[in-house]
Amino acid sequence: MPADRIEVFAPDGIGEVVEGTDLAALVAPYLADGDVVVVTSKVVSKAEGRVRVGDRDQAVLDETVRVVARRGPTRIVESRIGVVLAAAGVDASNVAPGSIVLLPEDPDASARRIRADLAARDGINVAVVVSDTAGRAWRHGQTDLAIGLAGMLPFESFEGRTDAYGNPLAVTAPAVADEVAGIAEVATGKLGHRPVTVVRGLSDRVLAPGEHGPGARALVRETGTDMFGLGSREAVVAALSGRDQDAFGAPATADDLARALTECGLPASPGDGRVTVAAQPDDLRIAVLAFAHAWRVVDDSGDSATVLVPLS
Amino acid sequence: MPADRIEVFAPDGIGEVVEGTDLAALVAPYLADGDVVVVTSKVVSKAEGRVRVGDRDQAVLDETVRVVARRGPTRIVESRIGVVLAAAGVDASNVAPGSIVLLPEDPDASARRIRADLAARDGINVAVVVSDTAGRAWRHGQTDLAIGLAGMLPFESFEGRTDAYGNPLAVTAPAVADEVAGIAEVATGKLGHRPVTVVRGLSDRVLAPGEHGPGARALVRETGTDMFGLGSREAVVAALSGRDQDAFGAPATADDLARALTECGLPASPGDGRVTVAAQPDDLRIAVLAFAHAWRVVDDSGDSATVLVPLS
Numbered sequence: 001m002p003a004d005r006i007e008v009f010a011p012d013g014i015g016e017v018v019e020g021t022d023l024a025a026l027v028a029p030y031l032a033d034g035d036v037v038v039v040t041s042k043v044v045s046k047a048e049g050r051v052r053v054g055d056r057d058q059a060v061l062d063e064t065v066r067v068v069a070r071r072g073p074t075r076i077v078e079s080r081i082g083v084v085l086a087a088a089g090v091d092a093s094n095v096a097p098g099s100i101v102l103l104p105e106d107p108d109a110s111a112r113r114i115r116a117d118l119a120a121r122d123g124i125n126v127a128v129v130v131s132d133t134a135g136r137a138w139r140h141g142q143t144d145l146a147i148g149l150a151g152m153l154p155f156e157s158f159e160g161r162t163d164a165y166g167n168p169l170a171v172t173a174p175a176v177a178d179e180v181a182g183i184a185e186v187a188t189g190k191l192g193h194r195p196v197t198v199v200r201g202l203s204d205r206v207l208a209p210g211e212h213g214p215g216a217r218a219l220v221r222e223t224g225t226d227m228f229g230l231g232s233r234e235a236v237v238a239a240l241s242g243r244d245q246d247a248f249g250a251p252a253t254a255d256d257l258a259r260a261l262t263e264c265g266l267p268a269s270p271g272d273g274r275v276t277v278a279a280q281p282d283d284l285r286i287a288v289l290a291f292a293h294a295w296r297v298v299d300d301s302g303d304s305a306t307v308l309v310p311l312s
Numbered sequence: 313m314p315a316d317r318i319e320v321f322a323p324d325g326i327g328e329v330v331e332g333t334d335l336a337a338l339v340a341p342y343l344a345d346g347d348v349v350v351v352t353s354k355v356v357s358k359a360e361g362r363v364r365v366g367d368r369d370q371a372v373l374d375e376t377v378r379v380v381a382r383r384g385p386t387r388i389v390e391s392r393i394g395v396v397l398a399a400a401g402v403d404a405s406n407v408a409p410g411s412i413v414l415l416p417e418d419p420d421a422s423a424r425r426i427r428a429d430l431a432a433r434d435g436i437n438v439a440v441v442v443s444d445t446a447g448r449a450w451r452h453g454q455t456d457l458a459i460g461l462a463g464m465l466p467f468e469s470f471e472g473r474t475d476a477y478g479n480p481l482a483v484t485a486p487a488v489a490d491e492v493a494g495i496a497e498v499a500t501g502k503l504g505h506r507p508v509t510v511v512r513g514l515s516d517r518v519l520a521p522g523e524h525g526p527g528a529r530a531l532v533r534e535t536g537t538d539m540f541g542l543g544s545r546e547a548v549v550a551a552l553s554g555r556d557q558d559a560f561g562a563p564a565t566a567d568d569l570a571r572a573l574t575e576c577g578l579p580a581s582p583g584d585g586r587v588t589v590a591a592q593p594d595d596l597r598i599a600v601l602a603f604a605h606a607w608r609v610v611d612d613s614g615d616s617a618t619v620l621v622p623l624s
Contacts, residue, residue, distance in 0.1 A: 006499055008318040008513075068450075069539040076539065084450035093484070096477055133484070137449035137540035138380075138396035139457070139531050141467045141487030143494070155453045156501075165408055172405070172445070175453030179494035182455070186491050186514070187318055189468075201320075202498070219451050227381040227388065228449035231539040235547035 006201040010187040010194040017195065019049040024117030027196050033124045034203025037114075038184035041103055041132040041147055042094055043195040044110045050102040056092055059100050063088035066223070069231025076135075076231070079103060082220040083147050085134040104130065107148025108215030115150040119209055127151035127206045130216070131181040137228055144185035146177035149216040151207050153177075175219060176205065257295055257308065277306040318513040322499040322506040329507065331361040336429030339508050345436045346515025349426075350496035353415055353444040353459055354406055355507040356422045362414040368404055371412050375400035378535070381543025388447070388543070391415060394532040395459050397446040416442065419460025420527030427462040431521055439463035439518045442528070443493040449540055456497035458489035461528040463519050465489075487531055488517065569607055569620065580620075587620040 011030045017023070023044065027037050045051065052059060066078040079088040081103055089103040104110045111128040118124050130148025135141075146154065155173040184197035207213055223229055254270035261268035261277055268277040275295065295308045323342045329335070335356065339349050357363065364371060378390040391400040393415055401415040416422045423440040430436050442460025447453075458466065467485040496509035519525055535541055566582035573580035573589055580589040587607065607620045 004321065006320040006495065008320070008495070009316065074539075078450075094477060133486070136487075138390075138533050138538060139487065139490070140533055141485045141490070141531060143455075143487050143491050145451070165406060173453045174445070174497055175448075175451065175455050176498055178451070178453070179455050179491075179498050182491035183318065183320070183495035183498075185486055186488055186495075219453060221450050221452055226450060227386075227543040228540050230544040230547075232542040232544075232547040235542075235544040 004201065006199060008183050008187045008197060008199050010184070010189075010197045012194065014193060014196055016193070017043040017046045019047065019051070021047040022117075023047050024114050024121065027114070028118060028122045028124070030196065030198050031118065031122075031124055031126055032200065034126070034200075034206050035124075036127040036129060036152060036180055036199040036202050036206065038129040038131050038181055038197040038199060039114065040144075040188070040195045041089070041107060041130050042091065042101055044104045044107065044130050044148070045101045046095075048104055048110065050104060051095060052100050052102060053098060054100065056087075056090060056100050059090045059102060060087050063090055063102060067234070068229065069234050078223070081107060081147060082217060083132070083134065083145070084220075085132070089132055089147075103132065104148065107132075108150065108217055109148075111148040111150035111215070112212050115212065125151070125206060125209045127202075129177055129181050129184070131184055133185070143178075144181040146175075146181045146216040146219065149177050150212040152180075152202075152205050153207070153213050154216060154219045177216060178219065273309070275308040277308065279306055316513065318511060320495050320499045320509060320511050322496070322501075322509045324506065326505055326508055328505070329355040329358045331359065331363070333359040334429075335359050336426050336433065339426070340430060340434045340436070342508065342510050343430065343434075343436055343438055344512065346438070346512075346518050347436075348439040348441060348464060348492055348511040348514050348518065350441040350443050350493055350509040350511060351426065352456075352500070352507045353401070353419060353442050354403065354413055356416045356419065356442050356460070357413045358407075360416055360422065362416060363407060364412050364414065365410060366412065368399075368402060368412050371402045371414060372399050375402055375414060378541075379546070380541065381546050390535070393419060393459060394529060395444070395446065395457070396532075397444070401444055401459075415444065416460065419444075420462065420529055421460075423460040423462035423527070424524050427524065437463070437518060437521045439514075441489055441493050441496070443496055445497070455490075456493040458487075458493045458528040458531065461489050462524040464492075464514075464517050465519070465525050466528055466531045489528060490531065585621070589618040589620065591618055 014026060017026070023039060027039065031037055060075065063079055064077040065080055067075060068078060068084055069076045074086060076084060076086055077088050078084050083089065091101045092099070095101050107130040111130050115126065115128045118126055128150045129146045131144045132147045133142045134145050136143070154175060154177040156176050157173050180199055184199065187197045188194045254273060254275050258268040258270040258275050261275070266277050266279050268275050295310055326338060329338070335351060339351065343349055372387065375391055376389040377392055379387060380390060380396055381388045386398060388396060388398055389400050390396050395401065403413045404411070407413050419442040423442050427438065427440045430438055440462045441458045443456045444459045445454045446457050448455070466487060466489040468488050469485050492511055496511065499509045500506045566585060566587050570580040570582040570587050573587070578589050578591050580587050607622055
């Protein structure tokens with residue numbers, strides 16, 4: 001449902017956040033029932049003691065689950081919390097020089113905690129967004145995203161609904177939580193001490209007290225359903241080395257693979273859990289197509305045909 | 313600079329937009345000096361006569377510059393205006409059944425036109441964003457983005473500036489125009505006739521009268537500097553067929569390629585504009601690594617070495 005009027009403001013004068021700072025107490029004075037409060041991951045991390053003194057590069061490695069792409073000094077990775085971003089969210093800005101800040105351990109849990117504290121102590125029902133900054137695959141610049149969320153649904157789902165003309169709106173699911181995090185970035189700026197933004201006018205989106213919703217984790221595409229699980233260059237290198245099979249999704253059946261190979265001009269037949277191709281085993285196309293379907297080339301046929309078996 | 317308070321509202325009662333509708337006249341009643349007005353690409357397209365009766369699939373093909381990734385019925389493509397999105401922005405929602413809407417020919421020009429009309433006729437200096445909806449590589453759901461822009465810079469650049477601790481903020485460039493388009497989506501909703509959103513409180517970002525800025529085109533990564541110019545699977549297939557060399561960036565020099573191959577356990581030496589590898593020409597790794605550097609395998613050495621020459 002469209003809102004009548006949304007108001008966004010980033011209060012000035014929020015003090016320094018250190019380990020143990022009570023974030024609910026910090027934000028409560030600015031909030032009213034039905035507000036959405038956006039807190040940067042930076043201050044959540046500081047409050048939760050996620051500041052380290054040490055080597056940034058090592059911290060990035062520690063926080064990385066999977067390297068998605070690398071070019072020059074840039075390293076796009078999947079971080080522990082599932083979010084794909086540069087440097088695994090390890091940040092050396094807005095912190096004392098020489099220190100680094102890691103992402104919160106579980107930003108959805110952080111959001112739920114702040115929301116529950118505000119309900120219990122201050123008697124207000126608000127939604128909480130924990131935001132962080134990320135680049136985009138095809139666009140310059142960064143936007144802020146919701147990496148933690150409680151008390152609001154991450155999406156507005158239009159599935160099964162129709163527009164004013166009666167057309168179905170099947171695939172539309174606006175990521176409202178990300179869009180709210182984005183405008184908070186605009187209100188906050190990056191230079192001052194304004195780590196908290198209040199978004200007022202979305203009370204129809206705030207869930208009932210005690211209902212937290214699925215959290216921001218639901219915004220993250222699962223590895224393997226992801227068409228961009230690797231950069232273009234990295235995908236080719238992975239095909240070479242047999243790494244990162246996940247990026248290619250579920251293995252094909254022998255029938256499917258035989259069909260795919262035949263379509264590519266490599267006549268193939270399935271049988272006995274293997275696929276046999278009437279072509280030289282060193283044909284590059286066989287190896288690459290087989291890999292893309294999670295099969296590998298073996299060569300025990302004893303003649304000029306190629307035999308493929310499932311990878312795992 | 314952080315704003316004190318941002319107000320966002322999507323006026324109700326905007327009538328149906330058809331070819332020739334004067335969009336500046338349509339939005340003027342809701343605007344004040346210094347506002348940012350976000351107009352959906354849908355109504356800009358309608359006003360500019362970009363509605364067609366015909367086959368959606370054919371229109372998608374016509375509007376596609378490059379297929380980035382494809383899985384099942386989903387086709388992520390680079391559209392004519394450079395923006396990467398599903399179905400090249402061709403849309404069949406919020407239009408009479410059987411009709412389709414193409415993206416505006418040049419959304420930056422559309423934004424400049426609306427801005428200039430509002431200045432000339434109504435004497436107000438506002439920024440204009442033309443918005444459209446796009447998915448994200450690693451996240452579920454969609455957000456609205458700026459595909460056209462006039463009167464505001466697309467980014468806030470912090471390059472060369474420092475945070476409150478004196479740390480440099482070198483790589484941070486928030487894509488403010490996209491974040492503003494996103495909150496407009498929240499205010500607008502998708503079901504009603506609310507194609508216009510007013511964002512008030514950002515007057516310090518609105519450029520001087522007559523200055524339009526670089527437009528939303530500046531938000532689009534150039535092909536070839538893009539680490540995700542192809543989906544993971546498509547990159548492998550492209551490596552196979554020799555298509556889409558662009559995705560791999562600038563060709564390496566013979567020295568660079570020889571070094572890369574040697575690092576991968578394939579001792580290679582450069583010379584005479586070619587690279588010679590002391591390995592079998594059918595080594596899959598040679599072919600794939602060479603491709604990744606825009607070289608191709610030739611085999612005129614007459615023995616068991618492999619010779620590589622630049623692709624172009």
